[in-house]
Amino acid sequence: MEKDFGGFRNILIIGLGLIGGSIAVSLKNSGYKGKIYGFDLSEDRVKKAIEMKAVDEAFTDLKKIPWKEIDLVIIATPVKTFENVAKQIKPYLRKDTVVTDVGSVKGELVKKLQDILKPVKFVGAHPIAGTEKEGIENSVVGLFRNKKLILTIDEEDNSTKKIEKFWTDLGAKVEVMDPYTHDFVFASVSHLPHAVAFALVDALIELSKETGIDLFLYPGAGFKDFTRIAASSPTVWKDIFIENKENLLHTIDKFIQSMEKLKRYIEEENQDKLIEILSEIREKRLSLEKEEKDV
Amino acid sequence: MEKDFGGFRNILIIGLGLIGGSIAVSLKNSGYKGKIYGFDLSEDRVKKAIEMKAVDEAFTDLKKIPWKEIDLVIIATPVKTFENVAKQIKPYLRKDTVVTDVGSVKGELVKKLQDILKPVKFVGAHPIAGTEKEGIENSVVGLFRNKKLILTIDEEDNSTKKIEKFWTDLGAKVEVMDPYTHDFVFASVSHLPHAVAFALVDALIELSKETGIDLFLYPGAGFKDFTRIAASSPTVWKDIFIENKENLLHTIDKFIQSMEKLKRYIEEENQDKLIEILSEIREKRLSLEKEEKDV
Structure with a gap:
């Protein structure tokens, strides 16, 4: 056409x-x-x-x-x-x-x-x-x-x-x-990752203050990719976070639960559970790459 | 030489x-x-x-x-x-x-x-x-x-x-x-970001289960960069997490505090605080890029 x-x-x-x-x-x-x-x-x-x-x-x-x-x-x-x-x-x-x-x-x-x-x-x-x-x-x-x-x-x-x-x-x-499904989906795959990236950089700022070591001098391999999105526009993201508040707060709670679960397994040195969860996550992430290549 | x-x-x-x-x-x-x-x-x-x-x-x-x-x-x-x-x-x-x-x-x-x-x-x-x-x-x-x-x-x-x-x-x-400083620094800039990436993918798996919507069909712009490191080797990372447990648990706690702080500002729709924190984070992240170019 x-x-x-x-x-x-x-x-x-x-x-x-x-x-x-x-x-x-x-x-x-x-x-x-x-x-x-x-x-x-x-x-x-x-x-x-x-x-x-x-x-x-x-x-x-x-x-x-x-x-x-x-x-x-x-x-x-x-x-x-x-x-x-x-x-x-x-x-x-x-x-x-x-x-x-x-x-x-x-x-x-x-x-x-x-x-x-x-x-x-x-x-x-x-x-x-x-x-x-x-x-x-x-x-x-x-x-x-x-x-x-x-x-x-x-x-x-x-x-x-x-x-x-x-x-x-x-x-x-x-x-x-549907507009409501849209808001839940993008709270999960976009707004939550942005919130997480912001929080990660904030945590490193706090840890640097606490110890007097400038952690930003040591950006490792994954760290830069990871925090690239933390450089996104504050005004745009403040608005998105507030406009999609209900969905975003729900996904943040789920994410904190996942973080607490991982923390517990590390605390307990639970090797089996760590391997199990990290392998499941890895496969899910690799399936994304596979789908892209299939397109 | x-x-x-x-x-x-x-x-x-x-x-x-x-x-x-x-x-x-x-x-x-x-x-x-x-x-x-x-x-x-x-x-x-x-x-x-x-x-x-x-x-x-x-x-x-x-x-x-x-x-x-x-x-x-x-x-x-x-x-x-x-x-x-x-x-x-x-x-x-x-x-x-x-x-x-x-x-x-x-x-x-x-x-x-x-x-x-x-x-x-x-x-x-x-x-x-x-x-x-x-x-x-x-x-x-x-x-x-x-x-x-x-x-x-x-x-x-x-x-x-x-x-x-x-x-x-x-x-x-x-x-x-110094070997001890090393472990704190890399807990912060490498092990924590990996743990966060793992937890993020885990949260999306849980949210997909909860709603029956396959969220992995909608990987947005930042999401792929962000979770790239979640495909890292489970054995390697289980070992690192356990070996550097004390430092890592401390940085995870700090990170959860940052996440809770951001969550609170969103809950309260605190526009001023959101702009303040997102701007500080953005500047910190952009300074990383600047330093790289200066090298």
Whole structure:
């Protein structure tokens, strides 16, 4: 099927950060023919977006946006701001414009946005892609290629099909999921690992203070990979943690139980149990690599 | 200074796994002129080592080793076996042969090995290098190049200088540390991160069981890096955890405190504290990258 990015003629990206910027530069590099408009509260980011030619025009004032031309609005700000963004843009939207997002939290938030925006259609989307870097200047062309994109919709309709086509044409592998299931799954596989990475670096800071030895002088092989994600944006992650609080707290409790279990086996020097649990974990992790190669 | 690998004419490597094998192939590729002998209890590994030409000769029977020729013995088995290995080889050693190791745990163990082996000199060494793979077939030429090598010695003498030259000629950056400090430092920067990675995968296994959703189908961006080290050898890590138990349990407690602190801030939706702690962590992690670039 021909690449038409869902047939949206002109697009507005709200929030000119790493993800918003990567959508823009990826569209430009994939032959998207429509205009790409940007909006951000920061003059600085707007300037950068224009300098980089990521967008055709960018604004810091909603009133100046040529709303009549816009078929698709992508909200790419931190999730905490979504409700406010929806309320602010609502008066300007054409009824047949589609609004979507790229946020890591869905669930209740999707329902709230649908309520605020109706009769305008809101389609929740979450690209499983990113880097630990921030800012439009770190945008990556092709960031979404061969990455999963979760559409959190209850039922298919014309708007959801167009959003699906938009992401497929950007190279993503689209998967549909219920918004609540989405939040549990990503609490487990993304938000929990980030929380754990943050806590690990925090523990090393505390241990360094306690002993006067700068432990950060000895980053071993696994340690750097491990804490790479601890360099992720504080604002983005504070919002995600709070927005997906219920699921995240549950997964943190489960993780602490696993940590306590491992601690107990080490305390008891329980060799059989240690071998058993470490072998099970190893196999699970290796099966991930196998699946990737099978793709 | 000319590369002479400490002047050891012939070397015996006990334990033909990833590290032992990588020492052998790195020596062969760096112009080492002496003979490299290997020993392993497994016929299979001995065969592989010879097939790969990692070693000149390899044995499964200690009695068959040409002990008179051997100037350096490198113990590269799991740390749990060190005492037994030392006792077994003791009767065969020349008095001027030097024994060293590549283990991740020092402290008491170094003292015990020195006692068992004297008057033969034991020099504790720990190369900060490795991969999550096991086995001599995964050996890497140049694995130790530009990696830290910690020598855990109380005072310099002729033997320690020779071991230092051996590793420097393999490309490692040698640093001297007290054996007890070593164990605390590596409990924090290596053993704790491994324990955390194991616990994280374990938590995801438990959460998958609880909900019937296979969470391993959704490995997000950071998740794979993060759990790469959870595929590390169960035997090696069970031994390290038990051998360095006291330090490790202390760092696990500190880590759980950090996790509980983060959990509390999320529970309270304490935005200021979250931003404060996540920013401090981010800066610490980014300073690691900066230091690397400065090198």
